[in-house]
Amino acid sequence: MTRYNHIVVLTGAGLSAESGLHTFRDKDGIWARYDYREVATPEGYHRNPVQVLNFYNERRKQNAHVKPNAAHDALARLEAEYPGQVLVVTQNIDPLHEMAGSKNLIHMHGEIQKALCVACGRRHAIAHSDLTLETVCPACNEAGYMRPDVVWFGEMPYDMERIYDALGACDLFLSIGTSGTVYPAAGFVLEARSAGAHTVELNLEPSEGISDFHEAIHGRATEVVPAYVERLLSAAHGQVSFGRWA
Numbered sequence: 001m002t003r004y005n006h007i008v009v010l011t012g013a014g015l016s017a018e019s020g021l022h023t024f025r026d027k028d029g030i031w032a033r034y035d036y037r038e039v040a041t042p043e044g045y046h047r048n049p050v051q052v053l054n055f056y057n058e059r060r061k062q063n064a065h066v067k068p069n070a071a072h073d074a075l076a077r078l079e080a081e082y083p084g085q086v087l088v089v090t091q092n093i094d095p096l097h098e099m100a101g102s103k104n105l106i107h108m109h110g111e112i113q114k115a116l117c118v119a120c121g122r123r124h125a126i127a128h129s130d131l132t133l134e135t136v137c138p139a140c141n142e143a144g145y146m147r148p149d150v151v152w153f154g155e156m157p158y159d160m161e162r163i164y165d166a167l168g169a170c171d172l173f174l175s176i177g178t179s180g181t182v183y184p185a186a187g188f189v190l191e192a193r194s195a196g197a198h199t200v201e202l203n204l205e206p207s208e209g210i211s212d213f214h215e216a217i218h219g220r221a222t223e224v225v226p227a228y229v230e231r232l233l234s235a236a237h238g239q240v241s242f243g244r245w246a
């Protein structure tokens with residue numbers, strides 16, 4: 001295994017699922033029980049803001065009880081110990097990566113524990129509090145403009161310029177626990193490849209985008225991610241290398 005200078009890690013719902021969080025897209029996931037057009041679009045929010053606020057209040061309550069798992073821990077360890085740059089780009093809106101200790105982290109789809117004031121554009125940490133139409137923005141003191149700071153369908157994900165810069169400079173790209181069906185994230189592997197990066201999928205099962213990767217490792221994130229991180233760290237620190245996995 002080579003030593004890398006710039007590692008970009010894309011993570012998705014498969015990682016949080018092993019911490020007990022409901023995923024959105026599985027066949028028994030959240031979008032099987034709720035109509036995303038009602039609760040996860042700007043139009044749905046305009047039609048019925050209370051319903052949308054309550055939907056995310058419910059999700060936020062679930063987050064209060066979850067803990068990062070071995071895969072989150074391994075990625076935080078990689079960032080802390082790897083002699084190169086490690087950036088985690090997550091599609092997850094839960095706080096599990098930062099709870100595990102990841103610092104160089106982009107929440108491209110926003111964060112469930114933050115609110116965005118539509119009146120002044122400021123973002124605020126709200127931890128586990130509920131948002132209502134009476135919630136007052138601490139920056140501009142307006143009430144009724146605080147929405148969940150999550151990226152809805154039809155909205156532009158956060159920090160795309162920074163993400164594409166990192167993809168264009170990376171030499172290793174890992175895609176972990178993500179279905180490979182949601183754009184723009186599903187296109188990141190090709191960006192990384194065209195920059196010359198080695199690309200690896202770590203997922204429970206082969207994703208729809210598997211043919212775009214050089215290498216794929218299938219299994220539970222809590223097992224395959226710590227093992228892969230261990231190999232990266234061992235190789236980088238000049239210890240025994242076990243060669244490439246098929």
Ligand SMILES: [Zn+2]
Nearest residue numbers: 117120137140
């Ligand atoms: Zn405000």
